[in-house]
Amino acid sequence: MDGERRVHPDCINASNPYHECVEYCFKKIAEAKAKLEKQGLVEAVSGQSRESLADKRIEEASSEEEEEDEEDNQEPQVDVTQLTGRKKKLYELKVKMNEARKSNQTDVGSEKKKMEAPTEPKGISKQKWVEARQKKIGKILDANGLDMSKAYMLDTQEAAETKYKKWEKEPTPSGWDVFNQKTLYNAYKKRTKNIQVDIEEYNRMRAADPEFYREASSLQYGKAPKISKDKIDKMAKELHDREEKRQEFSRRRKFREEKDIDSINDRNEHFNKKIERAFGKYTLEIKNNLERGTALPD
Amino acid sequence: MVSVCEKDSNLPRPTRVKNKSPAAVQITAEQLLREARERQEPEVLPSEHSITDSTELSDYRLRRRKEFEDRVSRGGRSDVQVWVNYARWEESQKDYARARSVWERALKDHHRNHALWVKYAESEMKNKFVNSARNVWDRAVYLLPRVDQLWYKYSHMEEMLGNIAGARQIFERWMNWSPDQQGWLSFANFELRYNETERARSIYERLFRCHPKASSFIRYAEFEVKCGEVSRARDVYERATEKLEGDYEEAEMLYLAFAEFEQGCNEFQRARVIYKFALDHIPKGRAEELYTRFIAFEKQHGDKQGIEDAIVGRRRTL
Numbered sequence: 124m125d126g127e128r129r130v131h132p133d134c135i136n137a138s139n140p141y142h143e144c145v146e147y148c149f150k151k152i153a154e155a156k157a158k159l160e161k162q163g164l165v166e167a168v169s170g171q172s173r174e175s176l177a178d179k180r181i182e183e184a185s186s187e188e189e190e191e192d193e194e195d196n197q198e199p200q201v202d203v204t205q206l207t208g209r210k211k212k213l214y215e216l217k218v219k220m221n222e223a224r225k226s227n228q229t230d231v232g233s234e235k236k237k238m239e240a241p242t243e244p245k246g247i248s249k250q251k252w253v254e255a256r257q258k259k260i261g262k263i264l265d266a267n268g269l270d271m272s273k274a275y276m277l278d279t280q281e282a283a284e285t286k287y288k289k290w291e292k293e294p295t296p297s298g299w300d301v302f303n304q305k306t307l308y309n310a311y312k313k314r315t316k317n318i319q320v321d322i323e324e325y326n327r328m329r330a331a332d333p334e335f336y337r338e339a340s341s342l343q344y345g346k347a348p349k350i351s352k353d354k355i356d357k358m359a360k361e362l363h364d365r366e367e368k369r370q371e372f373s374r375r376r377k378f379r380e381e382k383d384i385d386s387i388n389d390r391n392e393h394f395n396k397k398i399e400r401a402f403g404k405y406t407l408e409i410k411n412n413l414e415r416g417t418a419l420p421d
Numbered sequence: 422m423v424s425v426c427e428k429d430s431n432l433p434r435p436t437r438v439k440n441k442s443p444a445a446v447q448i449t450a451e452q453l454l455r456e457a458r459e460r461q462e463p464e465v466l467p468s469e470h471s472i473t474d475s476t477e478l479s480d481y482r483l484r485r486r487k488e489f490e491d492r493v494s495r496g497g498r499s500d501v502q503v504w505v506n507y508a509r510w511e512e513s514q515k516d517y518a519r520a521r522s523v524w525e526r527a528l529k530d531h532h533r534n535h536a537l538w539v540k541y542a543e544s545e546m547k548n549k550f551v552n553s554a555r556n557v558w559d560r561a562v563y564l565l566p567r568v569d570q571l572w573y574k575y576s577h578m579e580e581m582l583g584n585i586a587g588a589r590q591i592f593e594r595w596m597n598w599s600p601d602q603q604g605w606l607s608f609a610n611f612e613l614r615y616n617e618t619e620r621a622r623s624i625y626e627r628l629f630r631c632h633p634k635a636s637s638f639i640r641y642a643e644f645e646v647k648c649g650e651v652s653r654a655r656d657v658y659e660r661a662t663e664k665l666e667g668d669y670e671e672a673e674m675l676y677l678a679f680a681e682f683e684q685g686c687n688e689f690q691r692a693r694v695i696y697k698f699a700l701d702h703i704p705k706g707r708a709e710e711l712y713t714r715f716i717a718f719e720k721q722h723g724d725k726q727g728i729e730d731a732i733v734g735r736r737r738t739l
Contacts, residue, residue, distance in 0.1 A: 304569065308603045311573040315610065318580055325585060325615050335586050336620070339593035343586070347552055350582045355549050358581040362547050387457045 317361070482514060501531050505540055512544060520544070521553075535561070535568040546578060554578065562591075566598050573607065585615065596624075599631050606640065618648060633664060635671040639678045651686060658682065669707050673699070677714060689722045700734070 129143050133152045136142040260274055269276060278286070296303055329335045334343055386392040412418040472478050489507040496503045504527035511520035524541045531537050538561035545554035558575040565571060572595045579588035592608045605628040612621040625641040638661035645654035658679045665672045676699035683692040696715040700708060712735045719728045 304601075304603065307570050307573070308607070311570075311577065311607065312610075314577060315580075315607075315614070318577075318614070320614050321583075322616070324583065328583075328585065332586055337586055337590050337593070339590060339597050341590055344590055347555065348584050348587070350551060350584065354581065354583045355551060358578065359547055359549055361581065362543060383451050384455045384458060385451070387454055388461065 314361075314365075485510065501527065501534055501537055504531075505537070508541075508544070512548065517548065517550070532564060535565050535571060538565070538571060539574060542574070542578075551582065562594075566595075567600075569600060569604060572600075572604065576607075576611070580611070596627070602628070602632060602637060602640070605631070605637075609644070629661075629664075635661070635665060635675040635678070638665075638675060642678070642682060646682070646685075654682065669703050673703055673707060673711060676703075677710065680714070680718070684718065684722075692718065693723070693727070 130137050131144045131148060131152055133156070134142070134144050134148045135151070135155075136144075136148065260277065261271065263277060264271065264274065267276075275283075296306060334341060337343055386395050472481055489503075489510065492503050493507060504523065508520050508523040508527065511517075511523055524544070527537060528541070538557065542554050542557040542561065545557055555578075558571070558578065561571045562575055572591070576588045576591045576595075579585075579591060588611065592611060595604060596608060605624060609621045609624045609628075612618075612624060621644065625637075625644060629637040629641060638657060642654040642657045642661075645651070645657060658675070661675050662672070662679070665675055676695060680692045680695045680699070683689075683695060696711065696718065699711055700715065703711065712731075716728070716731050716735065719731045723731070
């Protein structure tokens with residue numbers, strides 16, 4: 124039998140047959156005792172020697188739940204700076220868990236909102252607003268003894284003028300006509316608005332060049348003048364900007380999930396879209412008949 | 422002994438259908454399609470392969486070039502986009518000589534396609550090869566002088582580069598082809614951008630010599646009004662009235678604009694005179710718009726007698 128080892132019974136390494144308590148051990152024991160005294164768990168003191176981190180976690184969690192003292196609430200704040208090793212890790216883990224829980228909750232909430240139908244603005248749906256307005260107009264018309272067809276009589280001067288303006292405006296070209304002469308000219312005009320005009324340089328060049336106002340057949344055509352590098356860069360940059368703008372020319376349509384699927388493939392879907400665009404209005408009746416199962420006797 | 426039954430043993434035995442009434446829930450065609458769609462296997466794409474070596478790079482380029490050449494020789498006649506993709510890829514590989522050769526080959530077949538010319542020139546401009554771009558534009562404009570877009574972009578390029586005299590020469594060249602009104606207007610606006618009002622004026626003069634229509638006169642007058650030269654605008658209108666004696670439709674538009682201009686100058690007596698003159702000269706059937714405007718004008722600025730005269734005069738013609 125070995126002689127008396129210098130092992131404190133409260134030391135966590137007491138069970139180790141070769142352990143001998145040193146000052147570090149005593150410090151640890153003191154800290155543990157102080158903590159336990161604060162928590163007030165007498166049983167924990169005796170079972171302190173062989174606790175794993177998990178047990179500690181459960182214990183402390185349960186202890187935190189049991190005690191709703193201010194002391195308990197104060198404790199984490201006091202201990203943050205003094206936490207060492209395992210306790211610090213525990214604290215950090217708890218913080219992470221809390222954060223994860225919070226973000227999960229917010230994500231669940233936002234997903235739920237997305238899945239449901241979007242709430243109507245101002246609490247009234249557009250349809251109801253339209254119906255309410257029509258009723259209102261109808262009432263006023265009846266008061267004046269007018270028919271619904273004369274609803275325009277109720278317009279003010281300004282409203283009437285905006286309506287006229289809208290009628291006079293040409294409809295924007297669409298489809299194959301998008302790049303007709305007028306639109307190309309308008310595009311060019313827009314680009315010229317962004318040209319930075321340097322009058323001084325212009326005057327300088329005018330003074331320097333005897334043939335500044337040259338005819339179409341002037342022989343100066345072949346001679347390439349010195350162009351400064353930054354002008355070239357500006358030109359290249361403008362072209363890049365134009366290209367980016369071109370990307371936004373067609374917008375991506377929203378994908379509607381509830382619409383019927385009539386394709387087996389992405390290529391098929393694309394083809395069906397094109398066909399629908401071209402022949403949709405002519406085959407509408409046929410499609411409805413097929414959907415119904417029988418044709419209507421018209 | 423091989424019996425018939427054994428041969429068919431792989432297939433399930435055909436059972437007799439007992440209940441021939443339709444099931445409560447029928448499958449729809451749409452459901453079938455949906456299932457077919459869901460069971461699609463994802464497309465098999467070639468695995469991502471990063472290039473680590475110069476030999477690998479040249480192999481990759483060789484492979485891509487071969488692909489493009491195949492596509493081009495197959496599609497060929499009709500599809501310009503294949504050529505464009507090929508040329509753009511060569512540019513992305515920084516091989517500009519090859520890119521140029523691809524563009525030129527494309528142009529050999531599709532020299533009438535103005536979009537192709539535009540793309541070629543813009544690619545040269547983007548890569549900052551200014552003289553090559555000039556070359557391309559010059560050829561394009563020589564071959565397709567009636568396509569306005571080429572002229573717009575060419576002159577815009579010269580203007581962006583600060584070569585104003587060059588831009589002017591291009592415009593002059595274009596005007597020799599007598600383009601439509603928009604071309605002339607863009608030239609005039611170009612001059613105005615550099616505050617050359619005298620030259621702009623001369624351009625407008627040339628415009629209505631080229632296009633003796635009411636709209637050109639009206640534009641000229643609007644330009645004068647914008648410059649603040651009201652008397653000149655009046656001169657323009659008067660010259661226009663002399664020129665457009667014969668053509669009634671044009672004259673009607675012109676008179677309307679002239680009267681509006683005088684109204685804008687607060688010269689109501691003159692406006693009245695113009696309206697009366699116009700109504701005398703234009704056959705009554707064609708002058709609807711004039712009458713309505715005249716009546717509106719009288720209601721705004723005239724006295725009772727004048728309004729009555731106007732309305733009675735109109736009634737008489739209807």
